[in-house]
Amino acid sequence: MLRETFLLECLLALIIVQLLQTSSASHNIQCNSSACGKIPIIRYPFRLKENPQHCGESSYELVCENNTASLYLNSNKYHVQAIDYLNFTIRLAGSALKNDSCSFPQYSLSRYNFYNNYPYSTYNLTKSEDLPKLSWPITFMSCPYPVNSSMFLVTSHFDNRFYASNASYSSTRRYTYVKVGDLNVSDVRDMCSIDLIVMTSWPFKDVNNISLSEIHDSLIYGFELSWYAVKISDCKKKEFCEGLISSVISAYVSSFHFIASLSS
Known part of the structure; x- marks a missing residue:
């Protein structure tokens, strides 16, 4: 009986490997990786707007303009600095930021924007024990009077650019x-x-x-988001996963009956 069990396990392993290879090949047919500027590999779940519809996920669609890959979050544009397929992270920076000391972020974005907001997270979802943060906030505050506190750094370096276009602050010094x-x-x-x-x-x-x-260097460097959730939900969204599970179960049952007939 031990010999039959061993043969069953070996046969089942071979069947599963074959099904995975066949399913993966079917899913990725005609879906070669793309590239844009500093991002040499753009592949599943990411896609470029001009890629075939069956390649990648619409929730992870990137735009390649002027040889720069960009992603829109809350209708705001962010440049893609890097994609890490091993850690399931993407690093983004505000599109208004340049490699000079005068550029400034144009819109707010914090981890509160991502609560229950699939498909991205500000936490490292691969670390299920403590879910460490991937990014941390930088807060800009203004006051009508000087604040003496070691907690805050004076940013008069930035205030002309930000407040010159803000009419509500034009009549008073901030x-x-x-x-x-x-x-x-x-x-x-x-x-x-x-x-x-x-x-x-x-x-x-x-x-x-x-x-x-x-601080300016940190803004240009950007912030990381996790897209690991796509791996968790993959089989719930993909028909080929459902077919794979059914095939594995059927193959297991057939193999069991086949080996049982040999031992009888």
Whole structure:
């Protein structure tokens, strides 16, 4: 009986491997990887807008313009800095940011925008034990008076660009500050306002000792999002997965009956 069981396990393993290879080949037919600018490989689940409809997922569609890959989040454009297919992450940066000290983010985005918002997450979903954060916030705050606190860094370097186009602040002087990391409600002083929240995955050595140039570097570096959820839901969305499961079960039953007939 041990010999028959061993033969069954070997046969089942071969069948599953063959089915996986056949299913994968069928799913990826005519779906070669694409490229755009600094992103040399764009493949499932990502796709370029001009790719065939059956290649990649619409939720992960990228746009290639001026040899730059971009992704739209909340209708806002972000440039793709890197895609890591081993860690299931994509790194993005605001499209308005340039490699100079004058560019500035145009819109807010924080991890609260991604709560229950498939298909991306700000947490490393491959680490099921503690779900570490992939990105952390950078908060820009303004006040009508100076704030003396080691928690905030003065950002007069940025204020002309941001407030020159903001009519609500044109009649009064605003003092601007930045904070890396989480900010509590109690940290916001009276009459102060949160003007912008962005994210970064820049590896700060010491968040209590940061320069404005390092903050700008962190904005250009961008922030990471996990797309690991697509792997979890893959078989729920793909007909070929359902067919694969049915085929494996049928093959297992047939193999069992076949070996049982040999031992009888």
